[in-house]
């Protein structure tokens with residue numbers, strides 16, 4: 001990265017430590033790309049004052065994207081988006097009873113004017129949210145853009161090298 005500091009550019013927040021299994025997939029991508037980031041628990045329902053303070057201070061602290069994961073009545077991404085113009089990338093975390101369909105619908109159905117970019121339920125969504133954060137940053141960072149291109153090229157090569165077992 002070219003920002004030359006360890007100040008986080010991406011915030012990864014989640015409603016509970018129980019979301020970590022999923023959300024660590026976002027952190028892993030940010031680490032892989034060398035993006036300065038922070039990861040912390042901020043619960044919309046259990047610590048609403050801290051959630052609003054985090055959102056209100058995000059831009060001034062230099063955050064350029066916020067990845068917010070939550071499960072069930074997943075209000076965290078939407079309420080953070082309500083208090084900041086920093087892009088919010090929402091990750092629906094699988095829930096115990098409804099397997100994350102509740103989380104997905106809670107996050108995706110934002111009213112017009114307050115967007116949350118919403119990703120797939122679970123690990124793929126967390127990883128893709130981080131890749132999107134990388135893409136946002138890469139718009140102004142050629143080094144990061146090259147890393148992203150290389151990542152895509154690797155995937156292409158891996159797909160081309162795939163073989164299938166002989167037909168039964």
Ligand code: RP5
Pocket residue numbers: 014015016017018019043044045069070071072073093
């Ligand atoms: C949400 O409630 C969290 O994002 C989590 O997915 C879900 C359950 O939280 P815990 O009861 O496991 O702390 O706020």
